[in-house]
Amino acid sequence: MRRPFSSSLMLHLALVLCALVVIAPIVWTVGAGFRTQISLLMGHMTFTPIWNNFNEVLWSKTSDFLLNYRNSIIVGVLSTLLCVVVATLAAFSLNRLKWPGWVVHIFLAWTMIFHMIPPVALASAWFTMARAVGLENTFTGLILAHATLNLPIAIWLMAVFIREVPKELEEAAVMDGASTPRVLWHVVLPLITPGLAATSILTFISSWNEFAVALTMTMKQTATVPVAIAKFAQDYEIQYTQMAASAALAMLPALVVLLIAQRYIVRGLTQGAVK
Numbered sequence: 001m002r003r004p005f006s007s008s009l010m011l012h013l014a015l016v017l018c019a020l021v022v023i024a025p026i027v028w029t030v031g032a033g034f035r036t037q038i039s040l041l042m043g044h045m046t047f048t049p050i051w052n053n054f055n056e057v058l059w060s061k062t063s064d065f066l067l068n069y070r071n072s073i074i075v076g077v078l079s080t081l082l083c084v085v086v087a088t089l090a091a092f093s094l095n096r097l098k099w100p101g102w103v104v105h106i107f108l109a110w111t112m113i114f115h116m117i118p119p120v121a122l123a124s125a126w127f128t129m130a131r132a133v134g135l136e137n138t139f140t141g142l143i144l145a146h147a148t149l150n151l152p153i154a155i156w157l158m159a160v161f162i163r164e165v166p167k168e169l170e171e172a173a174v175m176d177g178a179s180t181p182r183v184l185w186h187v188v189l190p191l192i193t194p195g196l197a198a199t200s201i202l203t204f205i206s207s208w209n210e211f212a213v214a215l216t217m218t219m220k221q222t223a224t225v226p227v228a229i230a231k232f233a234q235d236y237e238i239q240y241t242q243m244a245a246s247a248a249l250a251m252l253p254a255l256v257v258l259l260i261a262q263r264y265i266v267r268g269l270t271q272g273a274v275k
Contacts, residue, residue, distance in 0.1 A: 026251070033245035040240055053245035064220065065246060068228035073253070074139055075214075075224060076207040079146035083203050084196065086147070087154035088162075092184055094155075095162045096170070108159070111152035119149055120212035127216045137219045145217060146207040153206075154199050161195030162188060201261055205254050225250045 032040055034049040057065050094104050126145045127136060135141030165188050173183045189196065211226040218227060229250060232243035 029244050030248045031244075032241055033248045035241055037239070037241050040244075053241045054249070057242055057246045057249065064223070065225075065228055065249070067221070068223050068225050069249075071139070071218075071222055072208055072224040072226075075142050075146060076204050076253075078139070079143045079150070079207045080200055080204040082143065083147040083150045083154050084158075084200050087151055087158045087199065088184075088189075088196070090151075090155050091158035091162050092188065094159055096167075096180075108156065111155050115152035118212075119210060122149070123212045123216040126213055130217055136217060137222055139222060142214060142217050142222065142224075145213050146210060149210065149213065150203045150206050154203055157195065157199045157202075158192075161192040161199075165191050197261055201257055204257065208250075208254060 033053050034051070035047050036050065036052075039047045057063055093099070094107065126141075130136040130138075130141040130145070135144070169187055169191075170183050173187050178186065208224075209226060210224075211230070214224045215227050215230065218224065225246075229243055229246045232239040232246065
């Protein structure tokens with residue numbers, strides 16, 4: 001049944017409006033990176049694009065942005081790998097092993113409650129624990145923190161994807177002599193590849209953007225990109241244009257990942273809705 005023309009038009013207008021709301025700040029940020037500080041503060045509508053801000057951010061002797069970029073990639077990739085592995089094992093256990101129903105419900109409720117706590121509320125606790133075991137200002141401490149922060153939503157997503165795998169396939173593998181680890185590796189994981197990709201991408205982006213815990217647990221040599229961007233706000237001056245240039249550069253990994261893996265994200269997030 002076709003939609004009425006007026007309903008279809010309103011839907012498309014609403015989608016365009018939502019897209020503008022999302023895209024406009026990104027366009028403004030990228031544009032600000034090509035302006036001078038005076039031009040931006042004066043609010044000039046027209047300007048001559050310059051590359052000075054990007055050169056200063058990337059190649060200045062006083063800038064550590066490339067180091068921060070490397071740090072974010074290391075922390076993002078390793079925390080995502082750790083988080084997705086643990087989330088997959090936990091979700092498989094909740095769905096396939098014989099746990100009492102109340103245990104599963106309490107565990108999932110706890111994960112959601114933990115996920116609702118803002119990271120800034122946990123930053124001081126993370127720093128105290130990391131310092132107690134000698135992991136402050138280390139990649140290991142930040143990787144463990146980011147993996148833990150993203151674990152609740154990752155468990156929920158993986159639990160949904162694994163729940164959609166027909167149990168008959170696993171039972172057939174068991175009858176053929178497959179152990180539980182082999183069932184997970186050879187039967188379940190190949191069937192939930194889109195969901196696995198979607199969970200990994202969302203976890204990586206969350207780790208890449210995390211600021212509060214990274215600010216608390218890192219120093220100069222281990223600081224990540226969000227911490228580096230915040231440093232452009234100094235005591236007596238805010239370097240808006242360099243901050244915008246660094247923010248534009250910070251968008252690139254997430255943008256590239258989303259463009260390359262867009263179909264996996266869509267398939268993964270809709271896998272639970274369509275069998």
